[in-house]
Amino acid sequence: MSSSFRASAEALSERIKVSFEFFPPKNGDMEGQLWDSITRLAPFQPDFVSVTYGAGGSTKEPTLNTITRISRETTLAPAAHLTCVGSDKVSVDAVAREFQAVGVKHFVALRGDSPDGVGAAYKPHPQGYANGAELVAGLRNISDFEVSVSAYPERHPESPDFATDIDMLKRKVDAGATRAITQFFFDNDVYERYVERARRAGIYIPIVPGILPIHNFAQVARFSKLCGASVPDWLARRFDGLEKDAETRALVAAALAAEQVNDLVERGIDDFHFYTMNRAQLVYAICHMLGLRGDETTAVGAAA
Numbered sequence: 208m209s210s211s212f213r214a215s216a217e218a219l220s221e222r223i224k225v226s227f228e229f230f231p232p233k234n235g236d237m238e239g240q241l242w243d244s245i246t247r248l249a250p251f252q253p254d255f256v257s258v259t260y261g262a263g264g265s266t267k268e269p270t271l272n273t274i275t276r277i278s279r280e281t282t283l284a285p286a287a288h289l290t291c292v293g294s295d296k297v298s299v300d301a302v303a304r305e306f307q308a309v310g311v312k313h314f315v316a317l318r319g320d321s322p323d324g325v326g327a328a329y330k331p332h333p334q335g336y337a338n339g340a341e342l343v344a345g346l347r348n349i350s351d352f353e354v355s356v357s358a359y360p361e362r363h364p365e366s367p368d369f370a371t372d373i374d375m376l377k378r379k380v381d382a383g384a385t386r387a388i389t390q391f392f393f394d395n396d397v398y399e400r401y402v403e404r405a406r407r408a409g410i411y412i413p414i415v416p417g418i419l420p421i422h423n424f425a426q427v428a429r430f431s432k433l434c435g436a437s438v439p440d441w442l443a444r445r446f447d448g449l450e451k452d453a454e455t456r457a458l459v460a461a462a463l464a465a466e467q468v469n470d471l472v473e474r475g476i477d478d479f480h481f482y483t484m485n486r487a488q489l490v491y492a493i494c495h496m497l498g499l500r501g502d503e504t505t506a507v508g509a510a511a
Contacts, residue, residue: 223497224478225251229485230259231269240485247487249281250501251494255313260288262319267302271309278310286355287311290319291342295334303349313353315388316342329365340378347383358387358414360401364435373408380410387412388480390434391419393442395470416471419482420489421460461489465496
């Protein structure tokens with residue numbers, strides 16, 4: 208490797224920022240897997256780690272417990288997901304203050320999906336926040352939180368067109384959102400066109416690409432249909448015939464995600480949010496291929 212190439216790679220790795228999403232565990236085995244993943248990925252010094260929150264507060268206690276443990280036992284910055292599905296404003300604000308009390312300074316504010324499942328019609332609570340923009344404003348009324356919001360490169364399934372979708376993102380920004388994180392996508396041109404639409408609409412906050420390593424192609428394909436994310440034919444062909452070959456599937460998934468991220472880097476993107484699914488192996492490999500190297504002082508137990 209030439210010295211100039213090595214220097215270029217080192218400079219690139221210094222620019223790259225990453226963040227990771229986890230979900231709260233439902234049982235002891237899942238808790239072990241979650242903390243194994245946090246321990247494995249913590250040395251990459253993520254900008255933040257987010258923890259998801261179920262509709263109507265269905266995972267409030269597990270989410271709060273996970274964030275509390277992250278705050279106490281690591282040096283990581285936790286971000287709490289918060290939705291307004293099925294709850295009035297007073298209840299949502301109370302939850303936000305509970306998270307604030309354990310050290311949360313960053314929220315991922317989401318309207319959330321209907322309790323009847325993805326694709327079902329959303330009905331706001333009569334005394335609740337009607338949408339993500341109102342939730343952002345409510346959080347900013349409580350404190351000067353950092354607030355990330357969702358963005359949809361292929362538009363939200365409930366949006367009739369891109370103009371409506373971009374207008375909602377603009378409303379979130381005007382309410383005080385500081386960052387947008389996209390739904391996962393597999394075609395980088397789709398992401399780039401979306402960012403261009405947002406910039407033309409006067410939206411200048413960072414729009415961070417959400418990256419989903421594919422642990423199970425069949426599951427991802429099914430979920431993509433529900434949430435409006437397209438799966439290119441070329442992507443399906445990469446996994447064709449690997450249904451019973453987990454080892455090769457993992458290799459293909461890591462190569463695909465690294466290929467996607469490297470292409471985004473070449474387009475000038477240096478900030479990535481990974482949907483880990485509480486599994487560290489693929490995300491670790493991708494970060495390593497990006498040139499990131501772990502700092503073992505940034506680990507679980509470092510803040511204990």
